[in-house]
Amino acid sequence: MSVYLQASLFGQGDDARLGPTRGMRRSALGEGAWIDLLPGWLRGADALFARLAGEVPWRAERRQMYDRVVDVPRLLAYYGADDDLPDAALATAREALSAHYASELREPFRTVGLCFYRDGRDSVAWHGDRIGRGATEDTMVAIVSLGAPRDLLLRPRGGGAGRTVRRRLGHGDLLVMGGSCQRTWEHAVPKTARPTGPRISVQFRPQGVA
């Protein structure tokens, strides 16, 4: 979003730092799923946003949808456990998340996925992160949101009308999906008609969760 980019042009905010985790709030969703939310965890992240936006080798993907090939409505990047991350702040955040959840998750966060939502037309459709172990085991996916605020929606898989949970994720906010969330619930970032600046979502996952 232009304010963030302008702030970094003026040389401010080049020191992303993590706030304390004591403000973390857990919401039980039901069916063994939960979310933790910590607004403003990553502070001073304006320059980080600008660096990621400008320097990550973003990929535009196309996917088969029934009988058509369509553009995936966001840009993507992926870093495996052994890859160099595009910014040291991401490694610091990953370590802090691994430490905070060590006793509950019993393994570290390893991979980093990035999504770039260029404007309100970019989105992610309803899904669970079920390509890996999330389909069969309790696990966690931690998301740090940077840039323009967007709503992340959650709903029980296979229906549950009226049970949609909405969380607005702003610059520096942390949301962690845990327990059975990837197999019993779905999540989405819907398109919005409101004028919306760019957003980057940083997802931390254990090995084998995708």
Ligand SMILES: O=C(O)CCC(=O)C(=O)O
């Ligand atoms: O934009 C987000 O924070 C969610 C992205 C997501 O659900 C995914 O990449 O699996």
Ligand SMILES: [Fe+2]
């Ligand atoms: Fe997801």
